[in-house]
Amino acid sequence: MQKGIDYQLTYAPVVKWSSIRLTMLLTILKGWKSVQLDYVHAYPQAPIEKEIYMKVSVGINITEGAKEDFALKMIRNIYGQKQAGRVWNKYLHRILSKLGFVQSQVDECVYYRDGVIYLLYTDDSILSSRSETKIRQAIIDIKRSGLKITIEESVEDFLGVHIKH
Numbered sequence: 680m681q682k683g684i685d686y687q688l689t690y691a692p693v694v695k696w697s698s699i700r701l702t703m704l705l706t707i708l709k710g711w712k713s714v715q716l717d718y719v720h721a722y723p724q725a726p727i728e729k730e731i732y733m734k735v736s737v738g739i740n741i742t743e744g745a746k747e748d749f750a751l752k753m754i755r756n757i758y759g760q761k762q763a764g765r766v767w768n769k770y771l772h773r774i775l776s777k778l779g780f781v782q783s784q785v786d787e788c789v790y791y792r793d794g795v796i797y798l799l800y801t802d803d804s805i806l807s808s809r810s811e812t813k814i815r816q817a818i819i820d821i822k823r824s825g826l827k828i829t830i831e832e833s834v835e836d837f838l839g840v841h842i843k844h
Contacts, residue, residue: 691764693800694788702789702796703834706807712814713807715831716821718771721802722763724826725756725770764801771799771826778820792817805834 706713718724732750735741741749756766772782780790780797790797795808795817806814821828 688765689761691768691801692787694798695786698783698786698789699798699800699805702798702805702807705796706834709809711807711809712811713805713834714814714818715834716804716806716818717829717831718802718804719827719829721771722758722760722767723755725767727753727756728762728766731760767802768799774821774824774826778817778824 703713705711731753733753735746735749735751739746739751756763756770760766775790775797776782778792780792783789783791788799790799793813794810795806795813797817798805798807806817808814818828818830
């Protein structure tokens, strides 16, 4: 991949640790509820940003002609692309905005909606609120948008950091 030809920008933001610490502190001190979400195969959930082709991979057999004469047209964003994280982040941002989440002006990976705080670190997220019902509704809305997620009922480990209440 060559910059300017195959991709333009690669930066994808993640939530700041100060935002994670503050949200977890509020959650613990105020007795709020929190859940952790993980987007299953996050990058391929986002459509490709522009037309991209790749060489035929090892293990794929071509029945007619030489493998070098063929290319695979990508239809989904995949891991390994330079811009994959950015494409995923922009895609998820559009979906969260459609679901009524408002992006923080201080940390671009913190979102708010109806008393729910949403923290995003690439494909891992924390939702925190005093209302478990509002968290559940946010999860339902995210699933209805077509995104595939797994849900961990409590936030005990986030990005390799053990969180003790």
